[in-house]
Amino acid sequence: MPLTIATWNINSVRLRIDTVARFVEAYRPDVLCLQETKCMDGQFPLADVKRMGFDHVAIHGQKGYHGVAVLSRYGLAEVDRKGFVGKQDARHIAVSLADGPAAGTRIHNFYVPAGGDEPDPAINEKFAHKLGFLDEMEAWEALRVGAGSSKAVLVGDLNIAPFEHDVWSSRQLRNVVSHTPVERQRLTEVAKAGGWVDMMRELTPEPEKLYTWWSYRAADWAAANKGRRLDHIWLSPALAAGMGGFQIAKETRGWDKPSDHVPVIATLNL
DNA sequence: ATGTCGAAGAATCTTCGA
Numbered sequence: 001m002p003l004t005i006a007t008w009n010i011n012s013v014r015l016r017i018d019t020v021a022r023f024v025e026a027y028r029p030d031v032l033c034l035q036e037t038k039c040m041d042g043q044f045p046l047a048d049v050k051r052m053g054f055d056h057v058a059i060h061g062q063k064g065y066h067g068v069a070v071l072s073r074y075g076l077a078e079v080d081r082k083g084f085v086g087k088q089d090a091r092h093i094a095v096s097l098a099d100g101p102a103a104g105t106r107i108h109n110f111y112v113p114a115g116g117d118e119p120d121p122a123i124n125e126k127f128a129h130k131l132g133f134l135d136e137m138e139a140w141e142a143l144r145v146g147a148g149s150s151k152a153v154l155v156g157d158l159n160i161a162p163f164e165h166d167v168w169s170s171r172q173l174r175n176v177v178s179h180t181p182v183e184r185q186r187l188t189e190v191a192k193a194g195g196w197v198d199m200m201r202e203l204t205p206e207p208e209k210l211y212t213w214w215s216y217r218a219a220d221w222a223a224a225n226k227g228r229r230l231d232h233i234w235l236s237p238a239l240a241a242g243m244g245g246f247q248i249a250k251e252t253r254g255w256d257k258p259s260d261h262v263p264v265i266a267t268l269n270l
Numbered sequence: 271a272t273g274t275c276g277a278a279g280a281a282t283c284t285t286c287g288a
Contacts, residue, residue: 011288012276036288038277064277065287114288117272126287159288172271216274216288226271260275260288 001101002244003268005031007109007155007231009213009261013037013069016259017045023252024052027265030073030100035111035157035261037067044069062090068109068156069093074100082140085132094142096149101270105239106149110137110156119180127177130159134186138193145195145236152236153268154196157261159230160187162198165206166229178228196234199243199266213261214253221253233266242269 006029010016013034024032032054037044041061049057054071060081061067067090070076075098082092091111097103113133116126141147143154162184164170173179191198200210211227218224235243244267252262 015276036276116287176271215271217271219273224271 001270003031003097003100003102003105003270004029004265005033005107005153005155005233005268006263006265007033007035007157007233008263009035009111009157009231009259011036011038011259011261013067014039014043014045016257017048019252019255019257019259021048021052022255023249023263027247027249027263029265031097031107032071032263033107033109033155034069034071035067035109036065037061037069038064039067058093058095060090060093062088066090066111068111070095070107070109072097074098074103078106084136085129087129091133102151102268104149105151105153108143108152108154108156110154110158112137112157112159114159115177115183117177119175119177119182130177131182131186134183134190138186138190143190143194143196150236150238153239153266154194154234155232155264157230158187158232160184161228161230162187163201163206163229165209166211168209168211168226168228173228178230191234194234195237197237197240197243199233199235199240200229200246200264202240202243203246210248211250212248212264216260231261231264233264235266235268239268243267244269 115130
């Protein structure tokens with residue numbers, strides 16, 4: 001019996017809760033990991049997500065910015081929230097599925113720092129923070145293959161498009177934060193250190209383009225199609241052995257009042 | 271490619287973050 005898991009940077013869960021419901025109605029994911037919820041835990045629209053069928057919810061929010069959440073049709077256990085680089089800024093939550101077809105699976109949901117505009121850690125402390133955050137991810141034992149559970153998933157808005165065909169023009173974005181060589185290298189090292197399989201690229205190799213984000217600033221996002229793959233689904237080898245397909249719900253970018261990110265949905269055969 | 275969003279505090283705009 002398969003498990004479906006989705007990741008989506010919702011850019012305010014309160015503003016877009018009806019959009020979440022519309023997506024859930026269409027795709028029926030078993031687990032939905034959200035980023036940029038932008039609200040404190042007490043403000044989270046719990047009643048709404050329970051109406052969608054998510055009886056189990058784990059949230060890590062803060063006032064106004066960042067914030068992550070896991071919504072699940074199955075029970076959740078071992079909820080952990082880690083701060084990185086000496087900050088407590090609601091960019092990570094981990095859960096284990098307590099029952100259902102993927103019982104025992106560990107899920108890490110991340111919102112990696114965007115990193116500001118200037119790709120130089122010496123003059124931009126946001127970029128330095130992003131690189132430090134990635135260093136801590138690489139060093140964290142809990143993200144190593146086999147740590148805790150052989151069945152593990154790492155999802156989220158990692159704010160990096162690591163490969164040439166993860167952006168519309170690798171050449172034009174080579175000095176743009178999200179696609180600089182140092183970030184691309186660092187993210188690749190995080191995946192390698194943890195033994196993670198990049199599910200989307202495993203199933204859809206380069207040079208096919210894959211995007212999950214289109215800027216709000218484009219006059220016509222669909223016509224320009226200057227996207228980036230910032231959102232990721234990584235699997236431990238044990239889960240990768242049974243991976244099904246994935247979908248990028250691009251049509252949601254064209255809905256009313258959209259997020260600038262679209263959901264990615266993975267099917268895992270257990 | 272410097273445009274468009276969203277939250278929040280003070281106010282119907284400004285600032286910050288993305």
